[in-house]
Amino acid sequence: MKPRRPLHPFLFLAPTALVLGLFFFWPLAIVLKNSFYRWDLLTPPEYVGLSNYALLLSSGELVGTVVRTLSYSVVVVAVSLALGLGLAVALDRPGRLYAFVRGAVFSAYVVSWVAVALLWMWILDADGGLLSTLLRKLGLPVVSWLGDPRVALFALAGVSIWKITGYSMVIFLAGLQDIPRSLHEAAALDGAGPLQRFRHVTWPMLRPSAAFVGTTSLILSFQAFDVVRVMTQGGPVKSTTVFVYAIYEHVFVNLRVGRASALTVVFFVFLLLLTALQLWAWRLGTARTGRA
Amino acid sequence: MSDRISRRDAMVRLASSFAAAAAAGAGCGRRTGGAGEASLWFAYGGNNREVLLSLVDRFHAEQGLHRIHAVYQGDYFEALAKLRTAIAARAAPALTHVVGEVVPYLERAGVLSALDVFGKERRFDIVPELGQERGFVGGADRPLVALPFNRSTPIAYYNREIFEKLGLGPPKTWTELVETSRAATVRAADGSIARYGFACPVDWWFWVALVGQAGGTVIEADGTPSLGGEAGVRALALWQRLVHEERTMKPPPGRDYNAWQATNTDFLAGRVAMIWTSTAFLRYLEKNARFPVVAAPLPADVRRSVPTGGTMFVMPRGVPEREQEAAFSFLQWMMEPRQANEWATRTGYMPVSRPGLRALEESGFYREHPNDRVAIDQLADAFAWPWAPALFRIQREAVQPRLEEAVLGRRDARETLEEARRAAREP
Numbered sequence: 199m200k201p202r203r204p205l206h207p208f209l210f211l212a213p214t215a216l217v218l219g220l221f222f223f224w225p226l227a228i229v230l231k232n233s234f235y236r237w238d239l240l241t242p243p244e245y246v247g248l249s250n251y252a253l254l255l256s257s258g259e260l261v262g263t264v265v266r267t268l269s270y271s272v273v274v275v276a277v278s279l280a281l282g283l284g285l286a287v288a289l290d291r292p293g294r295l296y297a298f299v300r301g302a303v304f305s306a307y308v309v310s311w312v313a314v315a316l317l318w319m320w321i322l323d324a325d326g327g328l329l330s331t332l333l334r335k336l337g338l339p340v341v342s343w344l345g346d347p348r349v350a351l352f353a354l355a356g357v358s359i360w361k362i363t364g365y366s367m368v369i370f371l372a373g374l375q376d377i378p379r380s381l382h383e384a385a386a387l388d389g390a391g392p393l394q395r396f397r398h399v400t401w402p403m404l405r406p407s408a409a410f411v412g413t414t415s416l417i418l419s420f421q422a423f424d425v426v427r428v429m430t431q432g433g434p435v436k437s438t439t440v441f442v443y444a445i446y447e448h449v450f451v452n453l454r455v456g457r458a459s460a461l462t463v464v465f466f467v468f469l470l471l472l473t474a475l476q477l478w479a480w481r482l483g484t485a486r487t488g489r490a
Numbered sequence: 491m492s493d494r495i496s497r498r499d500a501m502v503r504l505a506s507s508f509a510a511a512a513a514a515g516a517g518c519g520r521r522t523g524g525a526g527e528a529s530l531w532f533a534y535g536g537n538n539r540e541v542l543l544s545l546v547d548r549f550h551a552e553q554g555l556h557r558i559h560a561v562y563q564g565d566y567f568e569a570l571a572k573l574r575t576a577i578a579a580r581a582a583p584a585l586t587h588v589v590g591e592v593v594p595y596l597e598r599a600g601v602l603s604a605l606d607v608f609g610k611e612r613r614f615d616i617v618p619e620l621g622q623e624r625g626f627v628g629g630a631d632r633p634l635v636a637l638p639f640n641r642s643t644p645i646a647y648y649n650r651e652i653f654e655k656l657g658l659g660p661p662k663t664w665t666e667l668v669e670t671s672r673a674a675t676v677r678a679a680d681g682s683i684a685r686y687g688f689a690c691p692v693d694w695w696f697w698v699a700l701v702g703q704a705g706g707t708v709i710e711a712d713g714t715p716s717l718g719g720e721a722g723v724r725a726l727a728l729w730q731r732l733v734h735e736e737r738t739m740k741p742p743p744g745r746d747y748n749a750w751q752a753t754n755t756d757f758l759a760g761r762v763a764m765i766w767t768s769t770a771f772l773r774y775l776e777k778n779a780r781f782p783v784v785a786a787p788l789p790a791d792v793r794r795s796v797p798t799g800g801t802m803f804v805m806p807r808g809v810p811e812r813e814q815e816a817a818f819s820f821l822q823w824m825m826e827p828r829q830a831n832e833w834a835t836r837t838g839y840m841p842v843s844r845p846g847l848r849a850l851e852e853s854g855f856y857r858e859h860p861n862d863r864v865a866i867d868q869l870a871d872a873f874a875w876p877w878a879p880a881l882f883r884i885q886r887e888a889v890q891p892r893l894e895e896a897v898l899g900r901r902d903a904r905e906t907l908e909e910a911r912r913a914a915r916e917p
Contacts (some may be wrong), residue, residue, distance in 0.1 A: 220642065226572075236917070238599070239574050239578040239595075240574060240599035241598075241599050241600075242599055308513075324743065325756070325759070325761055326759070342743060344743050345741075345742075345898075346744030347899060430743075431748060433741065433891075433894055434894055434898050435891075435894045435899045436891060436895075449571075450567075450571035451567065451886050451887070452886060452889075453574070453883055453884060
């Protein structure tokens, strides 16, 4: 379709371009510039070239932060995806009880992160917490969920899974309800059992939903901050210092805007690569499905 | 009038509503700059917040010229983060309070108003160890930028019921600390700990106290961050021994004030027999404990030594003159013996006014409240902080995370402090 006037498409694009430029590209350019300076917000910035990046690499901080963030994200995305899918398949039935359970599972998603974090701090408290009390009653050993550097990150991942599984479940439910009943009936007439029907009918039809949930959960898990800030403040022994929290610590605790900016740039590139990889995998999957 | 609105009218109405919203927004963001009004950013919750707000109310009741808008900004470190951002954005409050360690940095950055214009420190007749001039090495050579507000020292609190039952007394040396903690620890049949003898946040402030007791200092007179040298290692090794070998000290989970709160909660719940924390929690612990709480000075190693803590009032620069006047009027009023004493006696912090302190002595307050006496007596062993702009960064970036690594992660104390020294020397 040809526009009546050549400027029209640009005019329509202008508001979005303005918002994106002002609130995304411009701050990003400032962050990139700041990453080449040593600056504490209050005294004049000093140009240091690439030394912020070099220090992040040589101190091992960058590698440590990437490993922690990836470990956290992999657990959160994989488990919430699997649980969401399982719950969606189990609860995709009519009836009040199912509706109530669906609502209950989803309700965690609408509660604020801070409230969720406070609730779980009480549950995971090593001395008087609900989980520890239960474990003691069962004669099982009690773990300091938030105080042990080996388990704290996974305890936080567990809290995030509890919160976002409802979201995956709802997306999968919508995907399930879009699958024509006739496909299942035809497969059943051909002698396919429930597992085969899931593998050859349900799952291929749910792939777009899975890709969407996977991408959004990944981005959400990479942005984890509130839960870390409230529950562990990055500790113990930096074991829960994930990317966004590390950036916050550099700016607001260590007074290092330059190093935080360098970390932000790396974070941005990392997310960009990860999203591209995921989209590539999704397209590859779609193309294969199309050929089949 | 037609019910239908033309497109042009609709656009005009929409534009008007945007303009009205923008004007309202601008009004909301306006600084408090009316006649004698000033913002006070504060960083307390609970009882301390109530006491401060009641003092602000009394200030308003006693005079009609100035008004103070007290705004809560989270804990010390959250409030400091907001203050730095506000200073950079030229939207700083007229008055706030910051931890002592950050004052030299803010002064060097040139973002604090000199209070000299209102008079020298001696004009306020404050307890010298708690002010800028004596509280910092070289503090008297710098322009006066800070006045003491809630000042404290770390002290020991113990559960008298447990101590009396076991025939224990407050430890006076590190050796006694190890023995007392061992004696007060209760182990269950399966080897788990039912009650710890001792707990203390793995925090810079308490480590600095230990370094001082072991005969060291964290920053030398020439500004070198020695982190106590051998004394620093001994201090860290003591914690490691108590946590891992003796298993008599509970390192509380969480960081900063979460860890401090966890220490208090464990003590109040009887899960710990003795803790080290700030004088700031004196009233809170006395009020909430179901057992008699007794305060004691920290033990000595080769000497007695404690840091001072808490915060100091500062007035950021770039604030309109009328706001500064209101802020200073309140500041001056808070330095008066009556207010300084009310703040101290209702919270547990130390009285910062010298005549106020004398009045409390003479009135017999300390005979009735011997726990309050402990921090005052300990002032004799308080050391002055170095006037080092890097002090705060050394604390937060170089030392604090590594203390956790050494104590919770069982890293070699000497190697950890060597790494911390390298980090402290980074520009």
